[in-house]
Amino acid sequence: MADRNQAAESPEKKAAGIYAASLVKSGDAVGLGTGSTVAYTIRELGRRVREENLDIVGVVTSYQSEAIAIEAGVPLTTLAQTPKLTIAIDGTDQFDENLYAIKGGGAAHTREKIVSMSADRFVVVSDPAKKAKTLSIFVPIEVMPFGKELVMKSLKEIGGDPVLRAAAKKDGPVITDNGNFIIDCTFGEIKNPLEMAAKLSQIPGVVEHGIFMNVDEVVIGKADGTVEVIRK
Numbered sequence: 001m002a003d004r005n006q007a008a009e010s011p012e013k014k015a016a017g018i019y020a021a022s023l024v025k026s027g028d029a030v031g032l033g034t035g036s037t038v039a040y041t042i043r044e045l046g047r048r049v050r051e052e053n054l055d056i057v058g059v060v061t062s063y064q065s066e067a068i069a070i071e072a073g074v075p076l077t078t079l080a081q082t083p084k085l086t087i088a089i090d091g092t093d094q095f096d097e098n099l100y101a102i103k104g105g106g107a108a109h110t111r112e113k114i115v116s117m118s119a120d121r122f123v124v125v126s127d128p129a130k131k132a133k134t135l136s137i138f139v140p141i142e143v144m145p146f147g148k149e150l151v152m153k154s155l156k157e158i159g160g161d162p163v164l165r166a167a168a169k170k171d172g173p174v175i176t177d178n179g180n181f182i183i184d185c186t187f188g189e190i191k192n193p194l195e196m197a198a199k200l201s202q203i204p205g206v207v208e209h210g211i212f213m214n215v216d217e218v219v220i221g222k223a224d225g226t227v228e229v230i231r232k
């Protein structure tokens with residue numbers, strides 16, 4: 001997997017990310033996702049806090065979004081202090097016509113799912129390439145290291161092709177912000193995401209899988225700076 005931190009500037013991601021920040025209003029508690037698209041949102045929220053006195057608190061989903069939010073000047077809180085969020089904004093790796101999504105390319109999907117499920121409204125920001133008729137990319141699955149072998153075996157039994165995600169600048173596996181491993185599992189076309197999600201959740205040792213069923217709307221950015229919004 002390419003080093004995601006070296007991602008080039010993307011006008012599509014920028015258009016989606018900045019538009020999504022305009023959906024946030026003073027008084028909101030905002031879930032801040034992880035990745036290069038929502039990074040535009042977080043920076044734009046920081047600009048609005050500084051220049052427009054936008055009065056918000058954010059809850060981050062990773063060390064990465066924490067660092068970006070702190071640098072941008074977005075005031076932060078925790079789910080312990082603010083368990084109910086107004087809105088959560090996050091990126092995606094792929095989404096289908098029913099707005100089911102696969103997330104976790106940045107290994108942050110467990111916290112992303114907790115934060116997005118804590119929000120009244122979950123907005124996903126995307127570039128056009130991530131739209132698909134049917135979900136078909138690998139599903140990131142966070143697993144307890146102790147359960148890795150059983151999870152690998154169980155994934156093969158349900159037709160998957162699991163691969164332990166290797167770190168880019170460390171020997172051995174990726175270690176998540178929660179101290180776990182990531183298994184990327186390909187299933188071909190996932191015709192029934194709900195059924196697949198249920199199967200994955202049943203495997204002991206699976207902390208969380210990357211199939212999201214709670215997306216309310218997707219903002220797709222275009223190269224000319226405009227956006228398309230698809231609502232459920």
Ligand SMILES: O=C(CO)[C@H](O)[C@H](O)COP(=O)(O)O
Binds near residue numbers: 007033035037105
């Ligand atoms: O799920 C994620 C991290 O775990 C990201 O939101 C997803 O990988 C999209 O990233 P990007 O906006 O950089 O394309």
